[in-house]
Amino acid sequence: MSVAENLREIKARIHRAESQYHRTPDSVFLLAVSKKHSAGLIREAYEAGQTAFGENYFQEAIDKKEALADCAIEWHFIGSIQSNKTKPIAEHFDWVHSVDRLKIAERLSAQRPKTCPPLNVCIEVNISHEATKSGVDSSALLALVSEISALERLTLRGLMVIPEYQADFVQQKKIFDRVAALQYGLIDKGFMLDTLSMGMTHDFEAAIAAGSTIVRIGTGIFGERNA
Numbered sequence: 001m002s003v004a005e006n007l008r009e010i011k012a013r014i015h016r017a018e019s020q021y022h023r024t025p026d027s028v029f030l031l032a033v034s035k036k037h038s039a040g041l042i043r044e045a046y047e048a049g050q051t052a053f054g055e056n057y058f059q060e061a062i063d064k065k066e067a068l069a070d071c072a073i074e075w076h077f078i079g080s081i082q083s084n085k086t087k088p089i090a091e092h093f094d095w096v097h098s099v100d101r102l103k104i105a106e107r108l109s110a111q112r113p114k115t116c117p118p119l120n121v122c123i124e125v126n127i128s129h130e131a132t133k134s135g136v137d138s139s140a141l142l143a144l145v146s147e148i149s150a151l152e153r154l155t156l157r158g159l160m161v162i163p164e165y166q167a168d169f170v171q172q173k174k175i176f177d178r179v180a181a182l183q184y185g186l187i188d189k190g191f192m193l194d195t196l197s198m199g200m201t202h203d204f205e206a207a208i209a210a211g212s213t214i215v216r217i218g219t220g221i222f223g224e225r226n227a
């Protein structure tokens, strides 16, 4: 299938899930994850109407951004962030989904160009308490949310999660429900959060059932990635 056909199919599944799980129509935003795929494939998706793309590696993303300078694309950074790489990320992206510590947030805020609007960020949570994974532990979340909310050049939009792989819908939804509960707890405390970035190709319907507002789909749109 072509990228355009895959996109049509994924969008139809998103709309079906919105309706099945009593979500507002068009409340789920599709982020096309294009890491390890060419600028040519991104252009194909763009020409089929997709305008938001997620990338994990800043140099790869910046090269593609140059090749696609004629396209009105919204760029989202979703990869892990080393503190010496915050400057190009603050300069080249509209969103960062993967903020998991204060030092990174402070650097992104300080390095966000004055000519750009504040950078939209999500905090990545480590919901399964996996030692090897990135993301803030839920016990440290409230403190981090308070600190990041105070940073002038960032707009904190909500939470992001990459759960441990689960094949089963019920297990997938259980984890996404826990992330949604964390978000609603923060909203109850007065934080203005409107984004839950959760759901990938294998689990996005469970994420939508749990309240996701951004699904991040790579394989379902572009096919398997080369190693």
Ligand SMILES: *Cc1c(COP(=O)(O)O)cnc(C)c1O
Binding pocket: 033, 035, 056, 078, 079, 162, 200, 201, 202, 216, 217, 218, 219, 220
């Ligand atoms: C690669 C990636 C995705 C997309 O994964 P697929 O399974 O290909 O849909 C989503 N989110 C993050 C953070 C990723 O790194």
